[in-house]
Every structure is written in C-alpha cells, then in structure tokens.
Amino acid sequence: MSSFRYAMLTLLAREPLSGYDIKQQMNSRMGPFWKAGSNQVYPELAKMDDEGLVALYGVEQKDYRPARKVYQITENGRQELIRWTIEPTKPEIIRDEFLLKAYNSWLVKPEEMIPQLREKKKEHEGKLTIYLEKINELNEILDLSNPYDPILSSISVVEFGIEYEKLYITWCNNLIKRLQDKINEPS
Amino acid sequence: MSSFRYAMLTLLAREPLSGYDIKQQMNSRMGPFWKAGSNQVYPELAKMDDEGLVALYGVEQKDYRPARKVYQITENGRQELIRWTIEPTKPEIIRDEFLLKAYNSWLVKPEEMIPQLREKKKEHEGKLTIYLEKINELNEILDLSNPYDPILSSISVVEFGIEYEKLYITWCNNLIKRLQDKINEPS
DNA sequence: CGCCCCATGTAATAAGTTACATGATTGC
C-alpha cells in the first residue's frame, strides 16, 4: 500500500474528513512533509472505501454544490495504520532540487547564484514563520492532562519542520557569504 | 526536462562517466540527496545523446564484459545545465515517511514506537559518519588557490547533509525521551 | 466582471520502483 494512503489514514485517524478536507489539510496542517492534489485523493478514497479502511460517515448537501462526502476511519483502517506505524521504515533521501543546483554553483557566476539563494532563503523564512505560529496554536490547545493527546505528536513533527527551516536558512546564509567572498577577492 | 536528467548532467559536468559510473556516484557521492537505478540511467543517457546534451567519449572493451560506454557533457549540455542552475526553483516538501509515522505516535504504545526511533537514529548516525569522512576527504583534495574548484560546491552540499543528520538524531532523541516519560508517569 | 473558494471528479502524461536478464571474474 502506498504511503500516500497512509497519509490519508493518518489524518482520518484524528477526525472524519471529506476528500476536500484531506487535500486542504495536507497542504496546510501537514505542510512540512506531505501534499496532495484532488486527482490523487478522490480515487484513493473510493478504493479505501471498497477495501473497508474507511466508511462514509455522512453527506452534507447544499443543493447548488456537489455533495460533501465525509469519511471516517474504520476499525480495520485503524489497525492497519497502527501496524504500519510500528513497522520498520526504509531509509529515505532528501531529494531537494535546489541542493542539486548548489552542487553546480561552481559552474555559474556568483552574481547569478546569490539571487537564487536569497529567494530560497526567503521561502524558508516564510515557512519557518508559519510553523512557529502553528506550534503556538498547538501549545494552546494541548491538553496536558492527557498523555495520549494527538497534539503531542503534531508538535513533534512541527518541531522537526522548525529545525529544518532554521538549518536551511543558516545554510543559505553560509553559502551566500562564501560566494560574496569569491566576488570580493577573485584570485 | 526532469530533474533526474539534470542530476546526470550535474555529474557529467565534472568528468566523463559511463552509465554505470553515474549510477554508482548517485548512490554514494550524491548520497545525501539523490539516487538512481540502472533502469533510469541507461534509457535517459541514450535520449540525452540523441538530443546532443552528452556525447560518447570513448568505449572501453574487456572482451568478456559489455562495452563500457563513457559519455561526456557537450557544450549544449553544459549551457542547458547552467541555464537550469540559475533558474528559480519551486518549493519542495520533505516527504519523509517516518515523520508521517511520528505523527501517528499517539496511536501506538510508546514501547512499540521507541525501537523504531532507535533504529532510525542509528541509520542517521551511520549517514552522519559517512558524511563526516567524506568532508574530510574533500577538504584534503580541495585546491584553495582555485576559487572555482567544484569541490567547494561539493563541500557545501555535504555540510547540508551533516547538519540534516544531526538534526534528525537530536529530534529522535527528544522524541524518545518524551515517550519514555509517558511510560514512567502514566496519568 | 473577473477571480477565488467550495467540492466533486476524470484523463493524460511523466517519473520512479521492482524485478528480470546475461555472464565472466574476484574473493571468501
């Protein structure tokens, strides 16, 4: 089963959602580490329904709009998600296109590489801001009396995102500095 | 053009290589951020030859073995690579399956999650060791008198890898600690 | 008047993974 399906189950394990909700949450709540388009969500959701991993929970109908079909995770789906969660995970690579470009920075004029680095840095600063806001929200709704609050897990992942963005920004700064030195003292 | 092709050009921009070399280098030198299988390398290399981005540089034949076809980047390929390198890059997400699992840690017993975290930590410690060795090698062959030495770019990327692995290890440690607290003081 | 949001989905294409196929040499 593809990890995309587990990503959907991951969200549905917390609350019932429509396909549209799943798409939205992946592109916001799971921002740091997953995303999806409608093309993937709807067909997979239908298949998962067939396989009994999710079930229709309710349909909200506004006459002028397609019926909003809300799904919930089934006990089978929950068990399958738990099984997968504690199963060994194979190594993953970063595969960031921009790192590949940085690997080519020796090929191009520093003056042309620096603007790209500044742009990337800005992008990651934006993400950092969002994650910092998010972690504040999470801390506010966190129920400390419940050690099994899912919010605790959310916080861990967002913290990863925060540290990652900091790393990226620092790295951009270092590379920008190096390239500027190259401009100032060409040998 | 897919970023995989640019990854191949990235390697070929430094030295002529065979398809086999490209595959090997992606799975070692570019370890932190890219990888490839033979299935991808050979067909793409043939296409790139057709399109004039690379050209056959020489063939080494040991009679009992398939001819080793070494390719070099063409001036067109080089220009295309440079063009791509300084072109804006769209945002990338992390998409690490293990983070998805961590997001589900509230669903499972801490006793079952901790071994997975320890395993992941070990994996990233192994990568860290490799990158630290690599950066030492790179620093040794680095030619400081040449500010356009490609090794400088390699170092930047490996440094990213090092910081990333450190981040991952620290994050694993933090999460392990939290889960252990959960075992010790269940409310 | 145009653009974005909601809410469902389909179709076509591109990219990535896993498995297979050949076959002599080198090292345990």
Place this chain on the structure above:
DNA sequence: GCAATCATGTAACTTATTACATGGGGCG
C-alpha cells in the same frame, strides 16, 4: 560453491504531476 562486482540493458508496474471539467456563491 556462492555471493558480490562490473556493465549493459528491458519489462512491468506503481506513483505523482499537470491539466481539464462543472458550476454557483461571495468579494472587491
């Protein structure tokens, strides 16, 4: 004797991306 390394590639399959299609409501 068995596995790994070198060296090329093909075939089948699974995933992911991009574009398209519908259509009313709300906002500037």
